[in-house]
Amino acid sequence: MSHLTRRDLLKSAATLGAAAALAPALPGPAGAQTTQKRELIVAQGGDLARLDPHFSTSSNDIRWSFNLFDNLTSRHPDGKLHPGLATEWKLTAPTTWTFKLRSGVKYHNGDPFTSADAKFSIERTYDPNVKTMVATALATIDKIDAPDATTLVVHTKKPDPLLPARLAFYGGQIVPKKYVESVGNDAFNAKPVGTGPVKFVSWTKDDKLVVEAHDGYWGGKPDFDRLVMRPIPETAPRIAALLKGEVDIITQLPADQGERVAGTPTTRVAGALYAGLYVMAVNSKRPPLDNPLVKQALSFAIDREAIVKELWRGRGIVPNGPIAKGDNHYDAGLGPLPYNPSKARDLLKAAGYKNEEIIIETTVAYLSNDKQMSEAIQGMWKDAGINAKVEVIEYSVRAQKNREKSFKGVFWSDPTSTLGDPDGMMWRLLGPGGPQDYWRHPRWDELGNAARFSVDEKFRAQAYKEMTTIFLEHFPWLPVIQPYEDYGLQKYVEFQPNPNQQFEIRRFNFKFKRA
Amino acid sequence: MRGVLGFLAPKLLRALIAVWLVTTVVFIVMRLSGDPVPLLLPPDAPTSEIYRVRRELGLDRPLPVQYATFLGNALRGDFGRSIHFREPAWGVVVRYLPATLELGLTAFGLALVVAVPIGMLSAIKRNSAVDQAAMGVALVGQSAPTFFLGIFFILTLSLWAGWFPTSGRGGWEHLVLPALTLGAFSMASIARLTRSAVLDVLRQDFVRTARAKGLPEAAVVMKHTLKNAALPVVTITGLQFGTLLGGAVVTETVFAWPGIGRLAIQSIYNRDYPIVQCTVFLSAVLFIVLNFAIDLLYGVLDPRIRPR
Numbered sequence: 001m002s003h004l005t006r007r008d009l010l011k012s013a014a015t016l017g018a019a020a021a022l023a024p025a026l027p028g029p030a031g032a033q034t035t036q037k038r039e040l041i042v043a044q045g046g047d048l049a050r051l052d053p054h055f056s057t058s059s060n061d062i063r064w065s066f067n068l069f070d071n072l073t074s075r076h077p078d079g080k081l082h083p084g085l086a087t088e089w090k091l092t093a094p095t096t097w098t099f100k101l102r103s104g105v106k107y108h109n110g111d112p113f114t115s116a117d118a119k120f121s122i123e124r125t126y127d128p129n130v131k132t133m134v135a136t137a138l139a140t141i142d143k144i145d146a147p148d149a150t151t152l153v154v155h156t157k158k159p160d161p162l163l164p165a166r167l168a169f170y171g172g173q174i175v176p177k178k179y180v181e182s183v184g185n186d187a188f189n190a191k192p193v194g195t196g197p198v199k200f201v202s203w204t205k206d207d208k209l210v211v212e213a214h215d216g217y218w219g220g221k222p223d224f225d226r227l228v229m230r231p232i233p234e235t236a237p238r239i240a241a242l243l244k245g246e247v248d249i250i251t252q253l254p255a256d257q258g259e260r261v262a263g264t265p266t267t268r269v270a271g272a273l274y275a276g277l278y279v280m281a282v283n284s285k286r287p288p289l290d291n292p293l294v295k296q297a298l299s300f301a302i303d304r305e306a307i308v309k310e311l312w313r314g315r316g317i318v319p320n321g322p323i324a325k326g327d328n329h330y331d332a333g334l335g336p337l338p339y340n341p342s343k344a345r346d347l348l349k350a351a352g353y354k355n356e357e358i359i360i361e362t363t364v365a366y367l368s369n370d371k372q373m374s375e376a377i378q379g380m381w382k383d384a385g386i387n388a389k390v391e392v393i394e395y396s397v398r399a400q401k402n403r404e405k406s407f408k409g410v411f412w413s414d415p416t417s418t419l420g421d422p423d424g425m426m427w428r429l430l431g432p433g434g435p436q437d438y439w440r441h442p443r444w445d446e447l448g449n450a451a452r453f454s455v456d457e458k459f460r461a462q463a464y465k466e467m468t469t470i471f472l473e474h475f476p477w478l479p480v481i482q483p484y485e486d487y488g489l490q491k492y493v494e495f496q497p498n499p500n501q502q503f504e505i506r507r508f509n510f511k512f513k514r515a
Numbered sequence: 516m517r518g519v520l521g522f523l524a525p526k527l528l529r530a531l532i533a534v535w536l537v538t539t540v541v542f543i544v545m546r547l548s549g550d551p552v553p554l555l556l557p558p559d560a561p562t563s564e565i566y567r568v569r570r571e572l573g574l575d576r577p578l579p580v581q582y583a584t585f586l587g588n589a590l591r592g593d594f595g596r597s598i599h600f601r602e603p604a605w606g607v608v609v610r611y612l613p614a615t616l617e618l619g620l621t622a623f624g625l626a627l628v629v630a631v632p633i634g635m636l637s638a639i640k641r642n643s644a645v646d647q648a649a650m651g652v653a654l655v656g657q658s659a660p661t662f663f664l665g666i667f668f669i670l671t672l673s674l675w676a677g678w679f680p681t682s683g684r685g686g687w688e689h690l691v692l693p694a695l696t697l698g699a700f701s702m703a704s705i706a707r708l709t710r711s712a713v714l715d716v717l718r719q720d721f722v723r724t725a726r727a728k729g730l731p732e733a734a735v736v737m738k739h740t741l742k743n744a745a746l747p748v749v750t751i752t753g754l755q756f757g758t759l760l761g762g763a764v765v766t767e768t769v770f771a772w773p774g775i776g777r778l779a780i781q782s783i784y785n786r787d788y789p790i791v792q793c794t795v796f797l798s799a800v801l802f803i804v805l806n807f808a809i810d811l812l813y814g815v816l817d818p819r820i821r822p823r
Contacts, residue, residue: 206773396549
């Protein structure tokens with residue numbers, strides 16, 4: 001997903017270090033463990049761009065669109081799919097999914113939700129006239145029928161085992177047909193109406209978004225009357241706002257600041273293991289990176305334990321392959337990717353590596369710790385006899401290189417597992433024609449394609465196992481860490497975040513501790 | 516009348532050329548690297564999808580054509596639609612302007628009100644403890660990076676002392692720290708310049724004459740020194756207002772202040788060309804108008820340079 005927010009403008013390790021050194025002993029009241037607040041204030045790293053859920057996939061936007069709107073299916077903090085606006089769903093034919101919809105649900109403006117809204121909403125995502133930004137999210141769909149008000153029948157072009165998972169993520173937010181058609185797309189974006197637990201009140205750009213609890217929410221009214229989101233782009237002021245008690249929750253808490261938040265009597269850290277990995281994607285077309293032995297050596301030469309411990313203060317785990325922990329078909333029996341510099345040297349010798357320069361292209365704080373990890377890995381590679389160079393690029397340049405597939409060596413990527421399944425992660429990004437298509441392997445492609453269209457989970461498990469084996473020989477990605485996504489909270493806030501960045505605030509995962 | 520026109524016309528022409536040059540440079544530089552479209556779409560969007568959106572935004576056309584369109588529209592006051600916000604760029608920028616003006620003018624006022632008296636005092640009491648303390652603080656104010664100063668103020672005056680909110684826009688108490696941060700550099704340079712300008716004038720013959728004829732010191736300073744020291748102070752003050760606009764980029768980011776500085780930096784990162792062009796245009800015009808105003812003020816302050 002997009003990470004416009006991950007960057008912290010002008011942030012540098014030096015300034016944060018200086019800020020930490022200056023941090024005074026806090027006079028904060030140690031007794032603020034409960035509250036009578038009816039207003040929740042959340043600070044995130046950047047403002048929203050758009051409220052219309054079909055026009056953005058940026059994490060700053062979807063944090064709010066997943067609260068203003070509901071999806072048919074919903075991925076909860078436990079990582080599993082739960083009912084949303086659909087109460088149940090099943091495969092009624094190889095290419096047909098039938099959804100039973102919740103009845104009695106009302107939009108914020110009082111209009112009832114029916115299957116016509118669901119049909120309209122899903123078709124809107126890929127309607128060429130609407131020109132949404134999620135045109136490919138649900139592109140496996142062929143046509144949709146709404147035989148009655150609470151039944152939706154979705155026909156896919158080919159068998160699609162992951163359709164219910166797709167509907168839980170971006171593109172799947174259900175918008176009101178009648179309202180959108182009567183006011184038009186621009187007015188809808190300015191004043192959105194959904195079925196979610198909060199309803200829109202006002203938005204002052206770069207200042208605040210105000211929403212209030214939707215009393216008649218089918219999942220129960222959330223534990224606040226009003227919710228205010230304040231964008232605070234810089235990390236240090238965002239943390240200061242939390243420590244001073246001006247805000248209740250902050251997003252994007254960097255790992256190296258966690259101790260400070262946890263060490264303050266009134267605040268604490270809550271995290272969820274990221275549904276995805278931080279990897280160095282490899283341009284396997286560029287020699288010597290076209291040689292699998294060289295890539296194996298690169299992997300062996302990375303001391304991931306040290307990166308997790310030193311740069312992430314333990315807030316992450318070492319991956320064991322291309323599948324994130326928590327996803328379907330994650331192989332718990334596979335050990336973490338090993339560190340073995342002498343083996344790396346042997347492999348380099350066998351590969352006939354002639355000290356060719358390997359370029360690491362990194363952004364600064366587009367992903368947390370990207371530059372620091374690049375420099376650490378450059379040093380580790382040097383110790384193993386690999387000649388690496390770090391080049392810093394800006395993130396819009398990265399986006400351009402991503403489009404042109406013109407990276408010079410290895411580059412950072414944080415593949416999100418959008419579907420809780422390898423298909424939505426490695427196959428989506430590394431598959432033929434995908435945005436990181438720099439390496440092809442006939443058997444791997446055959447398996448990935450078969451798994452995508454198979455509704456037999458046993459077959460799929462076998463396919464992903466074999467794909468993992470091939471992956472670990474060729475390393476189209478060098479997985480580095482599966483980090484925690486951390487939030488800073490007041491101690492009187494009970495909140496369990498999603499593993500992706502949806503940030504759903506519902507009755508089951510959020511509450512104020514009252515005296 | 517011809518005199519005034521002769522005075523104004525070349526300046527106006529130069530101003531127009533400057534605005535044109537600035538916007539052109541920005542137009543070219545912004546397009547040399549980076550691409551806004553992949554930032555709008557999911558990362559797995561196929562290339563066909565990226566090209567579709569590029570076409571929609573007109574980014575697929577040759578650069579000279581895009582430039583001609585931009586110039587033609589800009590002359591009519593149309594800066595295009597923001598790529599990121601999907602609404603007219605001018606409307607977006609204008610909404611951000613009041614916050615920046617509020618912050619900038621407060622910082623500027625604060626700088627003037629504090630710096631000019633301190634500078635004068637320092638000059639009159641040259642080499643005293645007051646002078647040395649004031650100039651010491653001024654040196655720090657002038658050399659500390661805005662970013663550092665902002666975070667330092669947040670940690671000390673807000674988090675530790677608890678006097679002001681950490682960030683955001685609201686009542687006057689929200690304004691203090693950002694205005695102090697933004698004004699620090701200007702305050703320091705204006706104070707230092709006022710001091711040296713006043714010292715300069717105090718050494719002049721007419722001041723010695725004034726003192727010799729027995730005028731009280733207050734009259735010497737107020738009547739003879741101040742007016743003559745004003746010229747360089749006005750110049751630097753005008754230029755400082757320009758630096759304030761530049762400093763707003765950092766200050767607004769640190770303090771989460773919803774102004775055009777923050778809008779500009781975010782739009783640069785997003786490669787939101789129309790917004791960047793619009794903010795740059797506005798800043799350039801503001802800067803030029805200020806310089807223009809200072810030029811006119813010279814004439815008021817110093818009869819010798821009035822057009823004849």
